[in-house]
Amino acid sequence: MTVHTNERVPATERVAVRVVDSDVHPVPRRGELLEYIPEPWRSKYFLSHRVGETIYYDAPDYAHSSAMRVDAFPADGEFPGSDPDMAFRQLIMEAGSDIAILEPAGRTARLPEANQAFASALNDWQANHWLDDHNNWHQRWRGSICAAIEHPQGAAAEIEKWAGHPYMAQILIKAEPRPSWGHPQYDPIWAAAVKHDITVSCHLARGSFETLPTPPVGFPSYNHDFMVTYSLLAANQVMSLIFDGVFDRFPSLRIVFVEHAFTWVLPLMWRMDAIYAQRKSWMDIKRKPSEYLKEHIKFTTQPLDYCEEDKTQLKRVLEWMEADKILLYSSDYPHWTFDDPRWLVKHLPKHFREQVMFRNGLETYHLPETVPALEGQARVF
Numbered sequence: 001m002t003v004h005t006n007e008r009v010p011a012t013e014r015v016a017v018r019v020v021d022s023d024v025h026p027v028p029r030r031g032e033l034l035e036y037i038p039e040p041w042r043s044k045y046f047l048s049h050r051v052g053e054t055i056y057y058d059a060p061d062y063a064h065s066s067a068m069r070v071d072a073f074p075a076d077g078e079f080p081g082s083d084p085d086m087a088f089r090q091l092i093m094e095a096g097s098d099i100a101i102l103e104p105a106g107r108t109a110r111l112p113e114a115n116q117a118f119a120s121a122l123n124d125w126q127a128n129h130w131l132d133d134h135n136n137w138h139q140r141w142r143g144s145i146c147a148a149i150e151h152p153q154g155a156a157a158e159i160e161k162w163a164g165h166p167y168m169a170q171i172l173i174k175a176e177p178r179p180s181w182g183h184p185q186y187d188p189i190w191a192a193a194v195k196h197d198i199t200v201s202c203h204l205a206r207g208s209f210e211t212l213p214t215p216p217v218g219f220p221s222y223n224h225d226f227m228v229t230y231s232l233l234a235a236n237q238v239m240s241l242i243f244d245g246v247f248d249r250f251p252s253l254r255i256v257f258v259e260h261a262f263t264w265v266l267p268l269m270w271r272m273d274a275i276y277a278q279r280k281s282w283m284d285i286k287r288k289p290s291e292y293l294k295e296h297i298k299f300t301t302q303p304l305d306y307c308e309e310d311k312t313q314l315k316r317v318l319e320w321m322e323a324d325k326i327l328l329y330s331s332d333y334p335h336w337t338f339d340d341p342r343w344l345v346k347h348l349p350k351h352f353r354e355q356v357m358f359r360n361g362l363e364t365y366h367l368p369e370t371v372p373a374l375e376g377q378a379r380v381f
Contacts, residue, residue, distance in 0.1 A: 008137040010372035019341045019380050020361025021097040022300050023258050023330035027081035036124040041117035072334035080334035084135040091333050092140050095340050096378035102143050103203050115148035122146040131167040142169035149173040156188040163196035169365040174205040175237050176213050182244020190250045199364050201256040204230045234260035235268050242292045255297045262299035266321040300330035302339045315349050324355040341380045
């Protein structure tokens with residue numbers, strides 16, 4: 001039996017999952033998150049710090065649409081991503097995603113305790129506004145346990161609190177804070193993740209001044225500089241995870257880099273393996289770096305970089321880097337960079353499509369292989 005979406009109950013008939021979207025951005029409505037921020041941080045920090053525009057973000061048509069899909073603004077005047085029903089219609093029913101991993105974004109504070117308070121609020125907000133029976137009646141949303149990596153003990157406590165939630169599928173951290181992830185101070189986070197067998201994902205974050213990734217020559221000037229810088233940041237974290245022995249200390253740890261691009265991974269693996277071959281007697285790691293990467297780390301497809309003049313180059317790179325082992329489909333909804341799954345799948349070699357579009361996602365996030373049927377839902381392939 002198929003149930004119409006306005007009845008708010010799942011169908012008894014189930015269909016196979018064919019698209020797992022690993023990057024969807026829910027946004028609180030105005031004032032919605034405030035009640036969840038614990039005191040004293042609600043009053044003494046977030047209510048007392050005015051928030052302005054991030055002027056370095058010069059995305060196309062930013063003044064008109066704030067770098068969002070122009071059709072994603074709800075009729076009530078709220079921000080794209082704030083209406084679960086609209087997101088469900090555009091992303092699930094029309095684009096054809098079957099399960100979507102929610103990744104709430106938020107401002108970055110300079111104080112670790114403030115970030116911890118904000119992460120705690122985002123977790124309560126997700127549970128009550130997206131993952132509840134009313135808004136997740138279709139069982140397509142999966143949330144992220146937001147964790148302030150700057151506050152490892154608090155982050156571990158949040159993981160412990162939410163690990164048993166049926167719709168929390170991953171832990172979400174940032175890559176920008178220093179030191180790099182190989183430092184033992186982060187071990188409580190990795191330990192909590194492997195204890196509960198939950199994947200840790202990292203989405204690029206935007207903050208102010210020292211909370212942004214800093215290249216060796218100093219801060220760049222424009223958004224296009226920053227977007228390249230995030231790949232360099234991810235590369236450094238990959239090296240730290242591998243060379244500093246995180247995967248030897250936590251052999252079942254899984255890491256996902258979201259929206260940091262991925263075509264740079266192939267030369268990085270070549271370079272790390274070459275250095276390892278020359279200096280492995282000086283290293284504590286036991287295997288080639290590329291083997292750690294392909295076993296423990298995954299990357300999302302958006303942004304998809306390729307040569308416009310010769311798109312066959314992308315397929316060759318995907319083959320060389322064994323992308324079927326390390327890529328997860330992502331849309332980045334509702335941002336202007338949205339990659340529709342019906343478009344993305346055409347860029348993948350046919351023998352990679354199932355792995356990238358859904359099988360890797362099912363395995364990485366421990367998702368069900370079937371979901372309740374939806375009458376009229378688009379099917380990607």
